[in-house]
Amino acid sequence: MNIPAELKYTKDHEWVKIDGDIATVGITDFAQGELGDIVYVEVDTLDETLDREAIFGTVEAVKTVSDLFSPLSGEIVEFNESLEDEPEQVNTDPYGAGWMVKIKLSDSSEIDDLLSAEAYKEIIGG
Amino acid sequence: MKNTALTTTHELLGAKMVPFAGYNMPVSYEGVNAEHETVRNGVGVFDVSHMGEFLISGPNALDLIQRVTSNDASKLTIGRAQYSCLPNETGGIVDDLIVYRIKDDQYLLVVNASNIDKDWAHIAAYNKEFNADIRNISEGYSLLAIQGPKAVEAMQSLTSIDLSTIKFYHFEVADFAGIDHVIISATGYTGSGGFEIYCKNEEVKQIWDKVFEAGAEFGIKPIGLAARDTLRLEMGYCLYGNDIDDTTSPFEAGLGWITKFTKDFVNSEALEKEKKHGPERKLVAFELNERGIPRHGYDIVDGNGKTIGTVTSGTMSPSMGTGIGLGYVLTVFSEYGSKIQIQIRKKAIPATVVKLPFYKAK
Secondary structure (H helix, E strand, O other), X not given: OOOOOOOEEOXXXXXXXXXOOEEEEEEOHHHHHHHOOEEEEEOOOOOOEEOOOOEEEEEEEOOOEEEEEOOOOEEEEEXXXXXXXXXXXXXXXXXXXXXXXXXXXXXXXXXXXXXXXXXXXXXXXX | OEOOOOHHHHHHOOOEEEEEOOEEEEEEOOOHHHHHHHHHXXXXXXXXXXXXXXXXXXXXXXXXXXXXXXXXXXXXXXXXXXXXXXEOOOOOEEEEEEEEEEEOOEEEEEEOHHHHHHHHHHHHHHHHHHOOEEEEOHHHEEEEEEEXXXXXXXXXXXXXXOHHHOOOOEEEEEEEOOEEEEEEEOOOOOOOOEEEEEEEHHHHHHHHHHHHHHHHHHOOEEOOHHHHHHHHHHHOOOOEOOOEOOOOOOOOOOOHHHOOOOOOOOXXXXXXXXXXHOOOEEEEEEEEOOOOOXXXXXXXXXXXXXXXXXXXXXXXXXXXXXXXXXXXXXXXXXXXXXXXXXXXXXEEEEEEEEOOOOOOOO
């Protein structure tokens, strides 16, 4: 199970990369494995400001659909449009080409509530 | 949780295992889309040993079967199989099944794993009148489905009979992979041709291994339950518990073709009336006209947003790349070409009622 040490995580199986006041968000390797073949990622909250844990989109796999929860409060400033044509990047490269959105943070103190790689590993029983 | 005789084999192959109908079953190995494609264009093997098998024997075997099933089993000659259902007393369906005629007075009923106990109780209750010899042999028997356009060629070296001569819904009891008296049945749940192999639990590992040896040069692969579902849905085959259940009638479900009034059977009088009047709702196949994936339980709505039905099965078709599904709608919306909408979360996505199968073999 790939859980990069430099990223932060949520119990909803999302990873977060902080760069100044911008957070890049995707789903973890564990999550993509559980979902199976992903057929599209729908994000209809671009330019909206969301509270932490609000639904920012959905990810559809062949067998199931799952909501995506904003790990931090802020504005959805970018959606990874390459997922429109190649949603399978979430399966093949969840921490790279499979990133989903960028959020402009409205309260950077929330970052402290995110999970470390170690803590996330414990949650998934790794 | 029960295991099949091959559970360890699946785990060693790296399968993702899930609980299904009380069994620990492989849902996927390399991924549902790749496995789906393997069956559509090559050959793949499913362990579906969770399915139930009842052996019905004796002079009254046929009479019992005629009473509990909707299709006309008197048409079966030895070596033929028939798709059928068990109607209940209140207009619904206890289960769908396949009836095999093994000998003059011996039949094999193959039922859904999730319904084994319910079916057994139902059939046993009716058998009080017939006193046929009925045996639930589910726990002792395994079932492999070897499916795909290359199945015949890939498996020919494993048997002395000519596989290409077994017609659809026919079977042979013959040698296979070094085991005698195996049922080789030209049936399946994929629409891509192939066989289902019934054998004893203690024989199935040898058969599995030899199937993979013989199939290696044809690119044979193990296939999980996830692809089984997308494959059957592209053909529009009903799944019990989704598309048919204790509350859906055979006529609503489009199973009039296996409901024959050439004999009396459970609830046949009421069903004959329903056939005459036509059902109020019907199971239809639909294709989404825009991007989206229908799922079990989603509402089907008309142009004004009024609910006209419910989705019973849905997926993104791996073969066609579009959202497809089955669902019940009011009969007035059931014509081919009818425009309906599927309520997917906040959006109503337009869809068209289409003729089955969704997938047509090349």
